[in-house]
Amino acid sequence: MCELLAMSANVPTDIVFSFTGLAERGGVTGPHVDGWGITFYEGKGSRTFKDASPSSQSHVASLIKSYPIKSEVVVSHIRQANRGEVSLENTHPFTRELWGRYWTYAHNGQLSDYEQKFQSGRFQAVGDTDSEQAFCWIMSRLVERFGESEPEDILPVFEYVAQLAEEIRTLGVFNMILSDGRYLMSYCSNNLCYITRRAPFGRAQLIDTDVVIDFDTQTTPKDVVTVIATRPLTGNENWQLLAPGDWKLFRLGELVIDFRAQAQLG
Amino acid sequence: MCELLAMSANVPTDIVFSFTGLAERGGVTGPHVDGWGITFYEGKGSRTFKDASPSSQSHVASLIKSYPIKSEVVVSHIRQANRGEVSLENTHPFTRELWGRYWTYAHNGQLSDYEQKFQSGRFQAVGDTDSEQAFCWIMSRLVERFGESEPEDILPVFEYVAQLAEEIRTLGVFNMILSDGRYLMSYCSNNLCYITRRAPFGRAQLIDTDVVIDFDTQTTPKDVVTVIATRPLTGNENWQLLAPGDWKLFRLGELVIDFRAQAQLG
Numbered sequence: 001m002c003e004l005l006a007m008s009a010n011v012p013t014d015i016v017f018s019f020t021g022l023a024e025r026g027g028v029t030g031p032h033v034d035g036w037g038i039t040f041y042e043g044k045g046s047r048t049f050k051d052a053s054p055s056s057q058s059h060v061a062s063l064i065k066s067y068p069i070k071s072e073v074v075v076s077h078i079r080q081a082n083r084g085e086v087s088l089e090n091t092h093p094f095t096r097e098l099w100g101r102y103w104t105y106a107h108n109g110q111l112s113d114y115e116q117k118f119q120s121g122r123f124q125a126v127g128d129t130d131s132e133q134a135f136c137w138i139m140s141r142l143v144e145r146f147g148e149s150e151p152e153d154i155l156p157v158f159e160y161v162a163q164l165a166e167e168i169r170t171l172g173v174f175n176m177i178l179s180d181g182r183y184l185m186s187y188c189s190n191n192l193c194y195i196t197r198r199a200p201f202g203r204a205q206l207i208d209t210d211v212v213i214d215f216d217t218q219t220t221p222k223d224v225v226t227v228i229a230t231r232p233l234t235g236n237e238n239w240q241l242l243a244p245g246d247w248k249l250f251r252l253g254e255l256v257i258d259f260r261a262q263a264q265l266g
Numbered sequence: 267m268c269e270l271l272a273m274s275a276n277v278p279t280d281i282v283f284s285f286t287g288l289a290e291r292g293g294v295t296g297p298h299v300d301g302w303g304i305t306f307y308e309g310k311g312s313r314t315f316k317d318a319s320p321s322s323q324s325h326v327a328s329l330i331k332s333y334p335i336k337s338e339v340v341v342s343h344i345r346q347a348n349r350g351e352v353s354l355e356n357t358h359p360f361t362r363e364l365w366g367r368y369w370t371y372a373h374n375g376q377l378s379d380y381e382q383k384f385q386s387g388r389f390q391a392v393g394d395t396d397s398e399q400a401f402c403w404i405m406s407r408l409v410e411r412f413g414e415s416e417p418e419d420i421l422p423v424f425e426y427v428a429q430l431a432e433e434i435r436t437l438g439v440f441n442m443i444l445s446d447g448r449y450l451m452s453y454c455s456n457n458l459c460y461i462t463r464r465a466p467f468g469r470a471q472l473i474d475t476d477v478v479i480d481f482d483t484q485t486t487p488k489d490v491v492t493v494i495a496t497r498p499l500t501g502n503e504n505w506q507l508l509a510p511g512d513w514k515l516f517r518l519g520e521l522v523i524d525f526r527a528q529a530q531l532g
Contacts, residue, residue, distance in 0.1 A: 042318075044392050045354025050313050059333045067325045088311025097362055100390035122388075122414070124366035126310050148388070 002092070002108045003032055003230040004192070005076040006177045008184040008250035010224045012042070014068035017206070017213045019076060021233040023065060024208035026055030026078040035091040036061060038076040039104045040069050041181040046102045050091045072252070073179050077106035089127035093177075094135050096123050098142065099150035101180045105138075107131035108230055109173030109189055117171070134174070138164050155249075155257065158185050162247045162259065169245070177228065184250045186228045188242035194228040195239045196253065204234040224253030268358070268374045269298055269496040270458070271342040272443045274450040276490045276518035278308070278336035283472070283479045285342060286331050287499040290474035292321030292344040301357040302327060304342040305370045306335050307447040312368045316357045338518065339445050343372035355393035359443075360401050362389050364408065365416035367446045371404075373397035374496055375439030375455055383437070400440070404430050421515075421523065424451050428513045428525065435511070443494065450516045452494045454508035460494040461505045462519065470500040490519030 005022045007015050019038065027033045036058065037050030051058040055078050077092035084090040092106040111130040118133040121140025125132040141164055146157060161178060165187040168174045176187040186192055199222075201215035219225075228248075232239040242248065245261025271288045273281050285304065293299045302324065303316030317324040321344050343358035350356040358372040377396040384399040387406025391398040407430055412423060427444060431453040434440045442453040452458055465488075467481035485491075494514075498505040508514065511527025 042354045045318075045357065047316050047354060048313065049315070052308075052311075060329065063326065063329050088308045088313060091311065097390065097392060100386075100392055102392055120366070120414075124363065126363060126366055126368055148386075 002077055002079045003030065004106055004108045004175060004177050004228065005074075005230075005233075006179070006184055006186065006228040007071070007074040008226045008253050009072050010222070010252035010254070011220070012070035012072055013223070013225050014070050015074045015076070016065060016068050017204070017211065018227050018229070018233050020065050020211055021206040021208045022076060022078060022229070023055040023061050026061075028056045029208040030078070032078040032080040034079045034081040034086040035088075036076070036078040037091050037093050037106075038064060038074065039093045039095065040071040041073040041102075041179070042071055044101065044181060046095065046104060046181060048093060048095060048104070050088065052086055052088050052091055073181055073184055075104045075106050075177050075179055077108070082110045083131070084127055084129035087127065090129045090132070092131060094132050096136070096139050098139055101150070103139065104179050105135040106177045107134060108175040108191070111168065111172040111174065114171050134168055154180070154183065158183060158249050158257065161185060162187060165247065166245065175230065182251060183256070184226075184228070185247065186242065187247040188244060190244055191230050192228065192242040193232055193239040194226055194242070194248065195237055196224065196226045196255070198224045203236070205236050206233060207235045208233070226250050226253045226255075268343060268345045269296065270372055270374045270441060270443050270494065271340075271499075272445070272450055272452065272494040273337070273340040274492045274516035274519050275338050276488070276520070277486070278338055279489070279491050280334035280336050281340045281342070282331060282334050283470070283477065284493050284495070284499050286477055287472040287474045288342060288344060288495070289321040289327050289331060292327075294322045295474040296344070298344040298346040300345040300347040300352040301354075302342070302344040303357050303359050303372075304330060304340065305359045305361065306337040307339040307368075307445070308335075308337055310367065310447060312361065312370060312447060314359060314361060314370070316354065318352055318354050318357055339447055339450055341370045341372050341443050341445055343374070348376045349397070350393055350395035353393065356395045356398070358397060360398050362402070362405050364405055367416070369405065370445050370447075371401040372443045373400060374441040374457070377434065377438040377440065380437050400434050420446070420449065424449060424515050424523065427451060428453060431513070432511065441496065448517060449522070450492075450494070451513065452508065453513040454510060456510055457496050458494065458508040459498055459505040460492055460508070460514065461503055462490065462492045462521070464490045469502070471502050472499060473501045474499070492516050492519045492521075
């Protein structure tokens with residue numbers, strides 16, 4: 001399948017530590033060698049670095065591991081291809097402009113029998129993955145539901161995305177990260193977890209490579225940083241696991257919506 | 267103002283030589299220190315590297331100068347801000363998806379009294395430059411004229427873009443590069459030139475820094491490579507100057523439409 005990584009922070013923060021762990025899974029400690037990508041938001045702007053080669057060997061990934069880009073929202077993905085060949089146009093994250101913001105999306109999982117559901121709307125896929133088609137379908141549905149301008153209250157937009165994600169989950173595995181540059185949404189189909197780091201900060205040790213960081217030396221007491229990943233990236237911290245159907249919405253590192261599917265059933 | 271650089275080639279070709287010359291103009295031989303960007307198409311996919319810092323000092327620009335990415339279409343821009351602050355969201359090139367392709371655009375010039383004309387349509391600007399608003403206006407007009415699916419014959423699309431560019435030129439200076447990943451269009455308002463290199467290849471010497479290349483060692487006899495720039499990048503080759511109102515359409519390095527405004531008046 002693939003692996004996801006994302007970050008939401010209340011101050012511009014670099015993700016070099018977490019990305020260093022993830023990149024190892026692209027060819028060293030994991031089989032996700034079919035491309036990788038990472039999107040950094042800086043204010044309303046965003047930039048995406050991507051490569052169809054394995055993250056553990058990519059020149060561009062080496063830059064990301066050595067050059068700290070400070071960002072409040074990051075979305076990243078390493079790919080093990082199932083639907084769609086290995087190519088740049090099939091490499092996540094995908095970005096589209098809606099309502100004057102860049103929306104960025106990455107997917108882990110695999111869908112079946114989706115062609116009819118995802119028939120082209122206003123947003124069209126450039127590559128041939130199930131993932132990008134699902135993204136374009138979600139974005140097209142948002143325009144149908146909320147119109148041509150951004151609604152004053154954005155939270156119902158993410159609640160609607162969660163409804164759409166529930167529909168998509170009936171077609172297979174759909175772990176998803178979505179951001180408009182302010183909010184960061186994670187939707188869990190089977191594998192997704194997160195950790196929120198805040199003072200007092202401690203040391204963290206990567207699972208995939210022998211790197212330790214002392215966050216206390218890198219942060220101020222006011223910093224709040226949430227990291228989301230398919231599987232925990234560190235071995236000495238308490239990652240919160242999401243259950244199937246759970247979704248979380250973060251802003252500036254803090255949890256804004258904490259939807260638990262189990263609680264709804266109980 | 268700014269400077270533009272673009273390339274169309276019939277084989278995947280790296281633009282390290284030309285970009286090395288352009289990047290010098292971002293702080294060393296030129297005043298364009300307010301950001302830079304470069305978009306590479308690889309098949310239908312594209313990736314954009316951009317930075318709001320000067321190209322002559324940027325870590326990311328160093329990567330582009332040292333790591334040859336082979337591409338059939340490249341669009342690049344170095345910025346000297348006039349409209350819109352120095353920020354990532356105001357950094358060219360800009361990209362939007364239309365008809366299942368990524369369209370990439372960069373602008374050199376400055377417009378006035380454009381707010382009413384460029385009022386938001388289906389595509390909306392994320393930053394606050396005149397350039398991005400003009401791009402979104404063009405893209406919105408393409409949907410109005412040609413509908414939701416790509417027309418079978420794409421050439422009328424570029425002819426219509428040229429009409430729109432003529433309209434925009436009445437508001438100021440509008441030198442433009444636009445590509446859908448196959449075709450590369452250049453529209454001239456005052457400063458734009460190009461060169462088509464083909465066998466027999468020779469040596470070329472950059473104007474802005476002491477670099478010489480022998481294309482003969484880098485190419486095969488079948489290669490055709492067109493480079494477009496605001497001002498010639500080499501001192502020993504014959505660059506073709508575009509006149510105001512001229513526009514050119516290239517595909518695979520070859521000139522497909524050669525529109526000369528003078529010829530139309532004569």
